[in-house]
Amino acid sequence: MLIYLLKRLLTTVPVMLLVGLFVFSLLFVVPGDPAAMIAGDQASIADIARIRASLGLDRPFPVQFWNWLWRLAHGDLGQSIFSDQPVTMLIGQRVGPTLSLMGMTMLVSVGLAVPMGVIAAWKAGSLIDRFLMALAVLGFSLPVFVVGYMLAYVFALNLDWLPVQGYVPMDDGLWPWLSRLILPSASLGCVYVALIARITRATMLEVLTQDYVRTARAKGLGSASILMIHALKNASVPIVTVIGLGIALLIGGTVVTESVFAIPGLGRLTIDAILHRDYPVIQGVVLLCSGTYVLINLLIDLCYNLLDPRIRY
Amino acid sequence: MTQFPSPDRTMANLAVAEALPDILPPIRRRGPVRTFIARHPTLVLGAGLLLLLVLTAVLAPWLGTLDPGALAPARRLRPPSGNNWFGTDQLGRDIYSRVIYGTRASLMVGFGVSLLSSLVGLAIGLVSGFVRWSDGLIMRAMDGLMSIPPVLLAIALMTLSRGSMGNVILAITIAEIPRVSRLIRGVVLSLRDQPYVDAAIACGTRTPMIIFRHILPNTLAPMTVQATYICASAMILEAILSFVGAGTPPSIPSWGNIMAEGRALWQVKPYIVFFPALFLSTTVLAVNLLGDGLRDALDPRMVKGV
Numbered sequence: 087m088l089i090y091l092l093k094r095l096l097t098t099v100p101v102m103l104l105v106g107l108f109v110f111s112l113l114f115v116v117p118g119d120p121a122a123m124i125a126g127d128q129a130s131i132a133d134i135a136r137i138r139a140s141l142g143l144d145r146p147f148p149v150q151f152w153n154w155l156w157r158l159a160h161g162d163l164g165q166s167i168f169s170d171q172p173v174t175m176l177i178g179q180r181v182g183p184t185l186s187l188m189g190m191t192m193l194v195s196v197g198l199a200v201p202m203g204v205i206a207a208w209k210a211g212s213l214i215d216r217f218l219m220a221l222a223v224l225g226f227s228l229p230v231f232v233v234g235y236m237l238a239y240v241f242a243l244n245l246d247w248l249p250v251q252g253y254v255p256m257d258d259g260l261w262p263w264l265s266r267l268i269l270p271s272a273s274l275g276c277v278y279v280a281l282i283a284r285i286t287r288a289t290m291l292e293v294l295t296q297d298y299v300r301t302a303r304a305k306g307l308g309s310a311s312i313l314m315i316h317a318l319k320n321a322s323v324p325i326v327t328v329i330g331l332g333i334a335l336l337i338g339g340t341v342v343t344e345s346v347f348a349i350p351g352l353g354r355l356t357i358d359a360i361l362h363r364d365y366p367v368i369q370g371v372v373l374l375c376s377g378t379y380v381l382i383n384l385l386i387d388l389c390y391n392l393l394d395p396r397i398r399y
Numbered sequence: 400m401t402q403f404p405s406p407d408r409t410m411a412n413l414a415v416a417e418a419l420p421d422i423l424p425p426i427r428r429r430g431p432v433r434t435f436i437a438r439h440p441t442l443v444l445g446a447g448l449l450l451l452l453v454l455t456a457v458l459a460p461w462l463g464t465l466d467p468g469a470l471a472p473a474r475r476l477r478p479p480s481g482n483n484w485f486g487t488d489q490l491g492r493d494i495y496s497r498v499i500y501g502t503r504a505s506l507m508v509g510f511g512v513s514l515l516s517s518l519v520g521l522a523i524g525l526v527s528g529f530v531r532w533s534d535g536l537i538m539r540a541m542d543g544l545m546s547i548p549p550v551l552l553a554i555a556l557m558t559l560s561r562g563s564m565g566n567v568i569l570a571i572t573i574a575e576i577p578r579v580s581r582l583i584r585g586v587v588l589s590l591r592d593q594p595y596v597d598a599a600i601a602c603g604t605r606t607p608m609i610i611f612r613h614i615l616p617n618t619l620a621p622m623t624v625q626a627t628y629i630c631a632s633a634m635i636l637e638a639i640l641s642f643v644g645a646g647t648p649p650s651i652p653s654w655g656n657i658m659a660e661g662r663a664l665w666q667v668k669p670y671i672v673f674f675p676a677l678f679l680s681t682t683v684l685a686v687n688l689l690g691d692g693l694r695d696a697l698d699p700r701m702v703k704g705v
Contacts, residue, residue, distance in 0.1 A: 104543030112559055124559075223691065227684035229635045231642060231658065232676040239669055250666065338550030342639050345662070356551070360558055360645045368555050376547045383546075 087391075094387065098380050105376045109369050110154055114147060124167060124363045137167060141366070163370040168362040173370040176355060183253045184351035187274065187343065188336055190267045195275040196282060196329060203286020203325075204313055210291060218283065225280030230339040234273035234346040241269060251348040270347045274339045278332050285328040289321035296320070322393045330386040337375045442692025448685035456502040464496035467652045476668055485674040488660055497652040498674050504564070504653035505634050505682060511568040512633035513626040516575040521622065523576065524583025525610060528591065538584070541577040549574035549632075550639055557645040567646050571633045582625050586618050620697040627690030631683045638679055654679045 121138035122129070129137075137143075141164075142150045157164070163173035206218040242250040248269055254262040293299065294317055302316045344353035352371055359367035429437065436443045455462065471491030479486040485494035527537040544552070549571075556570035590596060590613070599609050640646030641655025642662070649656055654675035661671030 100539060101543050101546055104540060105546055108543060108547070109555065112555060223687055224684070227631070227687050228680050229638055229676075229683065231639075232680050235665060235669070235672050235676065239665075243666060334548040337548040338639070341550055341554070341643060345643060356554060357643045360554060360643060363558050365555075365558055368551075368558055372547055372551045372555050375551055379548065380546045 091388065094384060098384055101380060102377060105380075106155065106158065106373065107151065109372050109376075110151055111147075113141065113143065113365065124365055126363065140165065140167065158373075163373070164366040166359075166364055166367050168359075168364045168367075173366050176367060177352065177370055177374060180350060180352045180355045182255060182351075183349050184340055184344070184353065186253075186256070186263070186267060187270055187340060187349060187351060188333075190264075191271040191275045191278065191336060192329075192333075194271055195278040198275075199279040199282035200286050200318075200325065202279070202283040204290055204318060206283065206287040207290030207294060208309070208313055210287075215287075219287070222280040222283050225276045225283075228276060230273055230277070230342045231346050233276050234270065234343055237269045237273050238347070253347075253349040253351070266347075266349075270343045270349060273346070274336060274343045277335050277339065281332050281335065282325065282328060286321065286325050289324045290317055293317045293321045319393070323390055326386055326389065326393060330383045333379055333382055337379065439692050439696050441688045442696055445685050445688030445690070445692055448681065449689055452502055452682055452685065453506060455499060456506050459499050459503060462499055464499050465493045467492065467497045467500040468650070469493070476664075478668075479670055486668070486670045488657070488671055489664065494657065494671060494674055497657050498654065498678055500652045501654045501657060501675060502678065502682075504647055504651055505637060505679065507564065508568055508571065508637040508647075509630040509634040509682075509686065512571045512575060513630040515568065515572045516579050516629055517622055517626045519572070520576050520579025521583055521618065523580035524587060524618075525614070527580065527584045528587025528614075529606065529610065534584075537580070541580055544573075545577040545581075547574075549636060553636055553640055554643070554645050557640060562646065562648040564647060564651065567637055567640060570640075571636050574636070575629050575633065579622070579625055579629070582621060583618055586621055587614055590614050590617055624690055624694045624697060627686055627693060631686040631690065634679065634683055634686070 121134050121141065121143055124141075125134045125137050142153060145153075154164075161174060163177070165171065166173055166176055169176070202218050202221075206215045209215050238250055242248050249266050253266055256263045290313075299312060299316055302312045307316075340351065341353035341356050343349070344351045345357055348354075352374075356368060356371050358364075359371075469492060471487070473491065474487055475489050475491040477487045485498060488494055488497075523537060523541075527534045547555075552574045553570040556573060557566065560566045560570070593613075596609060596613055599613055604612075637646055637653065638655035638658070641653050642659045644659060646655055647653040649660075657675040658672050661668065661675075665672045
């Protein structure tokens with residue numbers, strides 16, 4: 087197990103190196119002068135030269151990559167071109183709201199989607215199954231900001247149940263924090279719920295045809311115990327895998343959700359960086375998100391053994 | 400001992416069945432078109448909606464639209480009315496015209512990305528599935544690309560290039576390629592073990608011939624289904640990119656652009672955001688329905704409706 091863990095950790099190193107190389111080499115691959123592109127149309131030649139030097143674009147590629155990697159290994163993501171502050175600091179200031187939003191979304195989505203999928207599979211072909219799966223198709227088709235605006239319009243503007251926009255840290259009280267996260271999480275979670283509910287239903291349908299489920303039924307176990315203990319546990323590996331893979335969707339959705347609900351998180355930071363073409367900041371956010379994504383999926387891989395003891399390393 | 404009743408009494412107890420009518424009523428047969436619709440309702444609904452949208456995009460100038468870029472400062476922020484069906488934005492532009500013309504941008508990105516990423520993904524998937532030594536290398540590269548969330552990857556690409564329709568399509572294509580190549584590689588690997596491929600190899604068929612005759616036709620079905628899903632996600636991605644200001648240039652009306660312009664005003668003038676959102680959702684829904692329908696139609700082994 088320990089050897090496997092080490093092996094798996096080692097395999098993530100080339101993947102992360104590749105992500106780094108890719109994100110870094112974008113500056114060189116994209117046609118045209120990236121320094122001029124970042125500086126914008128009104129920049130003077132001196133401005134462009136300054137940006138070129140600050141990005142290290144005036145040195146050969148391998149040297150630049152090595153320097154960049156070396157600094158990255160020391161936790162230095164470079165300076166923002168626009169505000170001249172270290173990117174790590176900018177990211178550090180914005181991580182809190184994004185983590186709150188993503189955590190809340192995952193918690194609620196998984197708690198909602200798995201029972202939805204289980205019920206749909208249990209009552210496969212029935213009206214409730216059709217209804218739930220139609221909801222799932224709708225969840226896939228409604229873009230995050232459409233759901234966000236719709237929810238905010240109905241529940242915040244018209245009914246006035248929840249605040250429209252903004253973010254309050256948890257230190258200022260649990261309810262103010264929670265109330266401002268409900269609508270963003272609901273809109274961000276739509277796609278995620280649809281994804282998990284669908285995969286849960288599909289795997290459950292497969293598991294429910296297995297012999298041991300029939301045996302369980304034959305020995306007189308109730309539906310609840312069959313579904314939860316015999317079926318869901320055996321269906322858990324694909325479900326958990328999709329929960330992990332779906333995080334990519336969540337990360338992308340966060341950028342938009344934070345903009346709709348004016349949450350000062352990483353997504354907002356990215357959008358501001360787009361406006362100023364502040365590539366080091368975007369680079370930092372991309373690296374951080376990809377790293378987190380890879381790490382979470384690695385952890386999920388390692389959890390397979392807990393869920394299904396038949397999987398041996 | 401049980402006493403058996405005499406045969407004539409048993410007969411008396413039996414109910415006599417009603418006589419059958421001489422001729423059975425004719426079986427109602429449906430034509431091939433109606434059978435198809437009844438069997439694949441989602442496919443037909445999705446395809447129909449999509450066709451309607453394609454027509455909208457093509458016929459945009461003749462659908463009662465004005466010039467989508469025409470400014471009319473005197474008539475800005477008008478709510479929907481007989482003159483401006485969907486109202487006007489803060490520059491006085493007619494939102495109905497902009498939304499109708501926006502269909503073009505969305506469909507172009509959707510179709511462009513699904514076509515391009517399918518072709519490139521097919522090539523990569525075939526190489527990876529057939530050239531053994533390259534497989535590990537290519538798949539690790541795809542793993543790396545896949546671990547960057549697509550929205551962020553597209554944003555990073557767009558920050559470094561000029562905003563144009565072509566660049567948007569390219570950026571989203573790059574973000575979608577890993578998914579297609581992995582799918583194709585999986586299909587190719589499973590096809591390679593099929594007896595008919597072994598037979599072809601044993602007969603001395605050359606590899607290109609095997610690829611074209613035995614492998615390619617079998618990748619078509621899963622690829623078509625995947626392409627529709629990519630089309631849907633590309634449309635959403637384009638809207639997201641335009642919405643955050645890293646997508647289609649503002650001079651081209653696209654649904655994401657219209658929503659981005661209405662963003663600051665959505666609390667007071669919600670209709671600016673509402674109409675493009677409605678069109679975007681309907682289009683994506685149509686493409687997704689088409690994809691689900693195609694999947695069920697092309698792969699009969701799949702449980703229906705999963």
